[in-house]
């Protein structure tokens with residue numbers, strides 16, 4: 001492994017929005033956040049197959065892979081939508097619920113079909129973050145509770161946003177502006193939990 005600076009963290013995503021959110025949360029403790037887009041292009045293009053049976057397994061698999069490959073302390077995420085009446089499905093299979101090449105619309109249609117006639121529609125989004133450094137590994141998660149509405153509502157966001165109504169709100173994730181969604185979402189909460197953990201850790205080192 002290449003030696004890395006103590007305060008550099010690689011976020012195993014090429015998504016600049018996820019990185020921006022984390023940067024904002026960690027700026028106070030002087031941690032510099034890199035993404036896969038900051039790595040040499042032949043490395044950045046590599047993909048890790050997300051074939052573990054749990055969100056934790058996939059997040060750890062990605063974080064370990066990129067930590068080893070880059071030499072940087074690494075954070076990776078995996079997210080799923082867990083519907084109570086479906087025993088936690090689609091869960092870790094959220095991205096490919098309606099099949100390997102499913103679009104967001106296909107997945108939404110399948111979930112609405114599965115819940116046709118079902119009145120009990122409790123669900124939660126859950127994001128797991130896995131941190132892998134030479135000193136060890138750490139997992140945190142973030143949960144957003146809500147219900148699956150009966151028809152799509154709103155044009156913002158992505159994935160299951162048009163059918164997820166977070167508890168305590170009257171707008172689906174797709175009807176909210178992104179700042180509000182990020183402040184209450186599973187991913188936002190996981191990132192906040194991670195930032196809190198990093199801060200306590202920074203005080204100890």
Ligand code: IMP
Pocket residue numbers: 077078079080081094095107157158159160161173185187
């Ligand atoms: P990922 O782990 O962030 O790639 O998320 C896996 C899948 O979960 C995505 O393909 C989406 O279908 C769904 N998903 C993740 N986060 C969200 C969200 O914030 N809103 C809606 N759907 C999401």
